Amino acid sequence: MAKEKGRKLIAQNKKARHDYLIIDTYEAGLVLMGTEVKSLRQGRASLVDGFVQLDGHEAWLHNVHVPEYSQGTWTNHSARRKRKLLLHREEIDKLESKSQETGHTIIPLALYFKDGRAKVEIALAKGKKEYDKRQTLREKQDRRETDRAVAAARRRLRA
Numbered sequence: 001m002a003k004e005k006g007r008k009l010i011a012q013n014k015k016a017r018h019d020y021l022i023i024d025t026y027e028a029g030l031v032l033m034g035t036e037v038k039s040l041r042q043g044r045a046s047l048v049d050g051f052v053q054l055d056g057h058e059a060w061l062h063n064v065h066v067p068e069y070s071q072g073t074w075t076n077h078s079a080r081r082k083r084k085l086l087l088h089r090e091e092i093d094k095l096e097s098k099s100q101e102t103g104h105t106i107i108p109l110a111l112y113f114k115d116g117r118a119k120v121e122i123a124l125a126k127g128k129k130e131y132d133k134r135q136t137l138r139e140k141q142d143r144r145e146t147d148r149a150v151a152a153a154r155r156r157l158r159a
Contacts, residue, residue, distance in 0.1 A: 004116035020125035029086035035069040052106035059085035
């Protein structure tokens, strides 16, 4: 059997970049049960309500929904169980000290397979206020309009 290479995206938390200001990102391994891996290989997971909690120098992923494996038996996993994250001690210590600051949280951004192993991209983030979200949206629209105007001007020059 050939070894799996590259990165295969399973789930992404698109709303996280809208709701949070991303300060720093980390890649962590996941401790999974066999049926969870099979369910993830089918491309089924949701990171929408997920968050990371640091407990006794260990990182735990909460509220990530990995549906039960359809061909599973009584050994099937529960869909929203907490899962241990595999991080280096220095990374856990850094996350622990930074997450103590007011308004900071740790959220999952993406769940994927990298060279056949399940990984999760987590981020140290700070919650955005409503006016920050509007400002970001306005900047995105302005950038889009500028790009369109530049493209239209280039088309006129070519013709």
